[in-house]
Amino acid sequence: MLIGGLIYILDHTIHIGDIFTIYSYAIQLTSQLKIIIEINIILKDIDTSLNRILNFISKFEVDDKEIDLNFKINSICARDINFKYNENYIFKNMKFNVNKNDIIAIKGRNGSGKTSLMKLICGFYHVDNLFLNEIPQNILTEKQILNRVAYVPQNIYLFPDSIINNISCFGKTSKESVYKICKDLNIHEKIISLENGYDTIINDKNLNLSGGEKQIICIARALLKDSDILLLDEINSALDSSMEENIINNIKKYYKDKIVFIISHKDKILEQCNKVINIDDFKVK
Ligand SMILES: Nc1ncnc2c1ncn2[C@@H]1O[C@H](COP(=O)(O)OP(=O)(O)OP(=O)(O)O)[C@@H](O)[C@H]1O
Numbered sequence: 332m333l334i335g336g337l338i339y340i341l342d343h344t345i346h347i348g349d350i351f352t353i354y355s356y357a358i359q360l361t362s363q364l365k366i367i368i369e370i371n372i373i374l375k376d377i378d379t380s381l382n383r384i385l386n387f388i389s390k391f392e393v394d395d396k397e398i399d400l401n402f403k404i405n406s407i408c409a410r411d412i413n414f415k416y417n418e419n420y421i422f423k424n425m426k427f428n429v430n431k432n433d434i435i436a437i438k439g440r441n442g443s444g445k446t447s448l449m450k451l452i453c454g455f456y457h458v459d460n461l462f463l464n465e466i467p468q469n470i471l472t473e474k475q476i477l478n479r480v481a482y483v484p485q486n487i488y489l490f491p492d493s494i495i496n497n498i499s500c501f502g503k504t505s506k507e508s509v510y511k512i513c514k515d516l517n518i519h520e521k522i523i524s525l526e527n528g529y530d531t532i533i534n535d536k537n538l539n540l541s542g543g544e545k546q547i548i549c550i551a552r553a554l555l556k557d558s559d560i561l562l563l564d565e566i567n568s569a570l571d572s573s574m575e576e577n578i579i580n581n582i583k584k585y586y587k588d589k590i591v592f593i594i595s596h597k598d599k600i601l602e603q604c605n606k607v608i609n610i611d612d613f614k615v616k
Pocket residue numbers: 416417421439440441442443444445446447448485
């Protein structure tokens with residue numbers, strides 16, 4: 332081809348300069364083509380990533396729809412659970428079996444792992460040998476479990492928003508049901524006595540609500556969620572005894588046919604429970 336080209340150059344009127352011009356145009360053209368090819372590859376990557384994201388989102392929707400239709404937690408069974416943070420075991424070989432209609436007291440010393448057990452039941456950590464309706468906890472997502480759990484943590488959390496939004500979880504339950512639960516929990520009169528009533532914004536500067544009243548608002552939210560499982564982590568720490576009794580009665584009413592776990596150091600509350608899990612029985616020696 333090279334020799335053929337040389338003969339053509341010598342025999343005809345094409346000069347070496349023309350060849351260089353054509354060559355430099357060819358190089359420019361190749362670099363433009365290279366850019367087009369690279370853009371095409373990037374576009375393909377974007378397309379693949381977008382498809383993955385869409386698949387992921389639709390999978391979530393399908394999972395949730397399927398589970399909402401078929402899955403209500405009626406039993407929780409621990410068959411030798413071992414749980415540790417980093418390398419430190421909190422408990423080993425824990426066993427228990429609870430069913431709907433059970434109210435279970437979780438007992439143990441400070442730091443024994445009571446709150447940690449609640450976090451396992453919520454799905455915040457995955458663990459082997461824990462079964463929800465015989466489904467291994469570690470194949471369920473945190474979201475799938477949390478949809479079926481109402482958790483009132485030891486350190487209560489309220490959104491910096493109105494009382495009504497805090498209890499109804501931003502309109503997920505009707506205003507009427509919020510008023511009803513607040514009347515049942517004896518907090519309605521207090522709320523309507525505030526200048527902005529149920530629209531009062533809760534924040535750190537707002538001292539219109541006491542610690543105990545804020546705790547009742549958290550409990551109202553959990554009772555209204557109407558989940559399969561209710562977890563109450565030391566809810567009574569800021570409540571007086573008449574309020575405690577009223578709350579226990581409402582828990583029994585709103586969470587009838589469900590599973591309720593309570594952490595408490597008060598005998599009066601523990602008397603209401605029909606089962607006990609004592610974490611100290613499973614502590615690591
Ligand atoms: N995220 C974490 N990472 C590491 N260690 C943790 C973590 N959370 C808790 N722990 C440790 O695990 C142990 C059990 O904690 P947990 O809060 O479950 O105890 P508890 O029984 O609820 O205590 P209390 O009665 O004081 O509320 C404690 O020693 C705690 O320091």
